[in-house]
Every structure is written in structure tokens, then in C-alpha cells.
Amino acid sequence: xxxxxxxxxxxxxxxxxxxxxxxxxxxxxxxxxxxxxxxxxxxxxxxxxxxxxxxxxxxxxxxxxxxxxxxxxxxxxxxxxxxxxxxxxxxxxxxxxxxxxxxxxxxxxxxxxxxxxxxxxxxxxxxxxxxxxxxxxxxx
Amino acid sequence: xxxxxxxxxxxxxxxxxxxxxxxxxxxxxxxxxxxxxxxxxxxxxxxxxxxxxxxxxxxxxxxxxxxxxxxxxxxxxxxxxxxxxxxxxxxxxxxxxxxxxxxxxxxxxxxxxxxxxxxxxxxxxxxxxxxxxxxxxxxxxxxxxxxxxxxxxxxxxxxxxxxxxxxxxxxxxxxxxxxxxxxxxxxxxxxxxxxxxxxxxxxxxxxxxxxxxxxxxxxxxxxxxxxxxxxxxxxxxxxxxxxxxxxxxxxxxxxxxxxxxxxxxxxxxxxxxxxxxxxxxxxxxxxxxxxxxxxxxxxxxxxxxxxxxxxxxxxxxxxxxxxxxxxxxxxxxxxxxxxxxxxxxxxxxxxxxxxxxxxxxxxxxxxxxxxxxxxxxxxxxxxxxxxxxxxxxxxxxxxxxxxxxxxxx
Numbered sequence: 072x073x074x075x076x077x078x079x080x081x082x083x084x085x086x087x088x089x090x091x092x093x094x095x096x097x098x099x100x101x102x103x104x105x106x107x108x109x110x111x112x113x114x115x116x117x118x119x120x121x122x123x124x125x126x127x128x129x130x131x132x133x134x135x136x137x138x139x140x141x142x143x144x145x146x147x148x149x150x151x152x153x154x155x156x157x158x159x160x161x162x163x164x165x166x167x168x169x170x171x172x173x174x175x176x177x178x179x180x181x182x183x184x185x186x187x188x189x190x191x192x193x194x195x196x197x198x199x200x201x202x203x204x205x206x207x208x209x210x211x
Numbered sequence: 212x213x214x215x216x217x218x219x220x221x222x223x224x225x226x227x228x229x230x231x232x233x234x235x236x237x238x239x240x241x242x243x244x245x246x247x248x249x250x251x252x253x254x255x256x257x258x259x260x261x262x263x264x265x266x267x268x269x270x271x272x273x274x275x276x277x278x279x280x281x282x283x284x285x286x287x288x289x290x291x292x293x294x295x296x297x298x299x300x301x302x303x304x305x306x307x308x309x310x311x312x313x314x315x316x317x318x319x320x321x322x323x324x325x326x327x328x329x330x331x332x333x334x335x336x337x338x339x340x341x342x343x344x345x346x347x348x349x350x351x352x353x354x355x356x357x358x359x360x361x362x363x364x365x366x367x368x369x370x371x372x373x374x375x376x377x378x379x380x381x382x383x384x385x386x387x388x389x390x391x392x393x394x395x396x397x398x399x400x401x402x403x404x405x406x407x408x409x410x411x412x413x414x415x416x417x418x419x420x421x422x423x424x425x426x427x428x429x430x431x432x433x434x435x436x437x438x439x440x441x442x443x444x445x446x447x448x449x450x451x452x453x454x455x456x457x458x459x460x461x462x463x464x465x466x467x468x469x470x471x472x473x474x475x476x477x478x479x480x481x482x483x484x485x486x487x488x489x490x491x492x493x494x495x496x497x498x499x500x501x502x503x504x505x506x507x508x509x510x511x512x513x514x515x516x517x518x519x520x521x522x523x524x525x526x527x528x529x530x531x532x533x534x535x536x537x538x539x540x541x542x543x544x545x546x547x548x549x550x551x552x553x554x555x556x557x558x559x560x561x562x563x564x565x566x567x568x569x570x571x572x573x574x575x576x577x578x579x580x581x582x583x584x585x586x587x588x589x590x591x592x593x594x595x596x597x598x599x600x601x602x603x604x605x606x607x608x609x610x611x612x613x614x615x616x617x618x619x620x
Binding site for chain 1: 230557558559560562563564574575589590618619
């Protein structure tokens with residue numbers, strides 16, 4: 072289903088949601104909840120090819136370009152990463168390449184999850200964002 | 212000295228984290244925090260003794276050289292080497308092992324030879340040997356660990372054949388924390404004419420190392436895990452072996468005479484392996500670090516650490532949700548380093564939540580992917596304690612871990 076809100080509107084909504092949490096504990100509990108509710112990713116698609124290997128969590132990412140829009144499916148073995156994946160998918164799924172390239176992906180930092188994107192060796196989330204950007208650039 | 216006195220040596224330990232929490236630093240196996248003695252030494256070297264060593268005749272150069280060479284003496288005494296010529300300064304354990312892999316490999320390893328490494332090695336004690344094996348057409352053999360993480364030393368004699376040249380093994384694994392019987396390994400190896408390199412990155416911090424007693428051929432370690440500054444490291448080698456090895460890096464300092472027509476002759480030990488400008492402001496911090504390490508081996512301190520280690524060990528072992536890797540049994544002892552997994556909770560999630568509680572632990576593969584594969588896991592959480600960690604911190608860690616697990620499972 073094509074998104075009804077713009078990327079900026081969706082980001083603003085997420086930032087607003089997270090601003091309600093005073094405690095990091097609540098923030099993480101919310102992310103864990105999002106992670107648990109992430110649309111399931113088919114086990115058969117967890118191939119080496121789709122795997123972004125990292126020292127920490129593993130991330131699987133599948134993407135499709137259809138009718139001028141990019142569609143993503145992703146999963147991780149770590150639940151907090153899965154929660155962040157869920158946020159990324161809610162923002163970037165079903166967007167045109169132009170829309171994605173116009174976004175600066177800064178909302179993750181704005182909701183106080185900067186350390187989850189720290190450039191540790193082969194961070195799965197960082198690679199996921201790079202892949203989303205690359206796919207968008209390839210399909211402009 | 213008690214633990215409060217020790218903590219006063221380390222300025223970072225009284226800092227608050229940005230979130231207002233106290234820092235509970237349990238990532239000491241990765242790098243230790245720095246005491247005032249080392250910080251002061253580093254500052255002194257920059258402000259008073261900064262000159263290039265071994266070259267000029269001016270006052271500063273002589274002083275800087277003196278600082279550097281006194282450090283070599285201090286290291287020699289600290290590890291019980293025969294001569295200061297056997298102490299080569301490097302940038303760290305990894306550089307030391309690479310130097311041996313290249314230089315020893317040039318002379319001692321040929322096609323069809325083999326090198327034995329243990330399954331519990333850090334990547335730094337695997338990859339240089341793999342590169343050497345590839346270069347020379349040699350083979351890497353693996354000494355496995357059992358389910359408790361102990362080296363299956365009974366398999367060692369069977370792994371050695373007439374083509375075995377070297378065994379590269381850690382004194383203490385950075386994941387398992389068990390003290391390996393390196394003296395026994397050296398005995399088995401030497402009976403068969405095989406050399407032994409001991410990766411002492413963790414061992415030098417927790418054990419009283421005497422290289423003559425261990426009778427290892429090489430012992431290597433880093434300064435930054437034993438309170439000195441980073442990019443300081445040591446390669447100890449027996450003189451008769453080092454003498455046979457060609458230089459690794461070429462450049463200044465390591466030469467005797469250079470001629471464009473007649474070629475170059477090399478400096479004797481240890482200069483032969485110290486090409487280029489050395490870490491003149493870092494390496495001498497090892498003297499301050501060694502002094503502190505010696506003080507930290509005081510009985511009052513080690514008793515307290517023992518008590519702390521037993522508390523953490525009991526708490527982790529008695530928790531059914533937790534699997535601990537590296538279980539001390541029989542005559543094998545364990546340093547206060549605990550790597551574990553939790554059923555149903557990912558190591559990264561645990562580390563992220565603990566971080567929010569002010570606790571710094573390591574998570575992931577810990578540069579030991581073969582060991583992760585051995586235990587069938589993608590990563591672990593590791594809490595590694597130092598002499599400045601308190602029982603209160605240990606209790607807070609166990610309580611916080613329980614809270615983190617409850618959030619995730």
C-alpha cells in the first residue's frame with residue numbers, strides 16, 4: 072500500500088512519539104515492542120545474499136522496485152535493531168527513489184538512538200541505510 | 212592499598228556519564244583505563260623529553276634515549292628475560308605477532324611445514340599465521356577446546372609431526388579467561404623440536420610472567436591492556452632465535468651500514484627489529500604501568516579480586532538463563548573475565564541496555580570467530596574486571612543484567 076503521508080510527516084510523527092518518553096527504559100521497551108511486531112520475514116529469504124554480516128547483530132534485507140516505488144522487507148536477530156528496522160520501514164517503504172534521496176535519515180539521531188548507528192565494524196543498521204540509499208540511487 | 216585507593220589513581224572512574232550514571236567499566240580486556248602515573252609520564256615525555264632517540268648527541272636526545280632504554284630494562288625485569296636485547300618494542304600484540312610471522316616465517320617455515328594454533332585464539336594470533344601459510348605453502352593445524360573451554364592438551368602430541376615448526380597459543384583467551392598451561396605446552400613442544408609463541412595480551416595483566424620459567428620462545432603483549440598508553444607493545448624472543456631472523460621492516464635505526472653499491476648490513480638486537488622513529492612518547496609509559504602492575508599484585512588487592520570473581524562466577528553459573536563459556540575446573544584457574552550468552556536475548560540487545568545503565572561491556576564475536584563457531588553462537592557478552600572494579604559494581608552489574616534479561620525475554 073502506498074504511504075499516505077510524506078517522509079517528513081512520518082519522521083515528525085516518530086520524533087513526536089519518542090519525545091513522550093522521559094526514560095531511556097521506556098524508549099527501549101517501545102522499540103522492543105516494535106521489534107516484536109515487525110512484519111515477519113520469510114525464513115527461506117534469510118540467505119547469505121540478503122545477509123548483512125556484522126560483529127554485533129545480523130540484518131537481512133530484501134528489496135523490490137515496483138511501479139516506480141521501492142519496497143523493503145528486513146529482519147534481525149537482535150530485537151532492538153528490529154525495532155529500528157521497523158521505524159526505517161515505516162518511513163521508507165513504498166517511496167519513490169526521489170523521495171528517499173531527499174531524506175537525510177537523521178530522525179534516528181533525533182530520537183536519541185545515535186549509538187545504535189555508531190560505526191562499529193560492519194554495523195548492520197548502517198549498512199541497511201546505505202543499501203536503501205543505494206537502491207534509490209540505482210532506480211532514479 | 213585497597214580498592215578505593217586504587218580507584219583514586221584513575222581519573223576517569225570518578226567521571227559521570229552524560230546520562231548522569233556512574234561509569235561501571237567492565238571492558239578491561241579490550242583496554243584498561245589509565246592511571247595518573249601513566250598520564251603524568253606521557254605528559255612529561257611530551258613536555259620534557261621529546262627528541263628522537265639513538266641518534267643525536269644533544270642533551271634532549273640523550274635524555275629521551277635514556278627514558279626509552281630504561282623501559283627496556285624494566286620490561287626485561289618484569290617478565291624475567293635473560294637480556295634487554297630480547298625485548299623488542301612494537302605497537303602492540305598484533306604487530307609483535309606479525310613481526311614473528313613474517314620474519315621467523317622467512318627462515319623457519321617452508322613448503323609442507325605446519326603451525327599449530329588453538330581454537331581459542333584471537334584473530335591476531337590466527338590471521339598472521341594464515342598469511343604466512345599461504346605465502347609459504349604451509350599448513351595450519353588446530354588444537355581444539357572442550358565444552359568448558361579448556362585446551363585439549365592431550366591431543367597436542369598427536370598434532371605434532373616432523374613438519375611442525377611452531378605452536379602459537381594464548382596465555383589466557385580474551386573470551387574464556389582460562390589460564391592455559393603454557394609451560395606444559397612448551398615442554399611438549401620442545402621435546403619435539405617445536406617453537407612456542409605465547410600471546411600474552413591478557414596473560415601479562417593477570418599472571419606473574421617469567422619467560423625463563425615458562426620457557427616459551429616468544430612472548431608478546433600490548434601496553435594498553437596493562438594501563439600504559441596505546442601503540443605500545445612488546446615482542447620478547449629468545450636471543451638465539453631472534454638472531455637468526457631477518458629484519459621485518461627496513462628503514463632508519465635498524466641498520467649498521469647502508470651502501471647503494473654493496474648493500475646494507477643490519478644492526479644487532481634489538482635495533483634490527485625497530486625500524487623508523489619509535490613511539491618515543493608512548494613506550495616509556497610502560498615503566499609507570501609496570502610499577503603499578505607490581506603494586507596491584509599485593510595480597511590485599513588480589514584477595515579482594517578473588518572475592519569479586521567468585522561472586523560474579525556464582526551469580527552467572529547459578530542463573531539458568533545464562534550460559535557461561537570458560538569454566539574453570541581441576542587445576543585450571545580463571546581471571547575475572549566472564550563471557551556468556553542468555554537464552555532468548557541477543558548479545559547486542561543486552562549490551563545496549565546495560566550501556567544505558569552505565570555499564571560498559573563488550574558484545575559480539577570478540578575477534579574470535581572460530582571460538583564462536585565452536586560454541587555455535589553468533590556472539591557473546593563479556594564482562595571483564597580490573598583491580599579497580601568494586602564488589603558494589605559487580606552486584607550492580609548482576610542486578611542490571613537481570614533487569615535487562617527481563618526486558619528482553
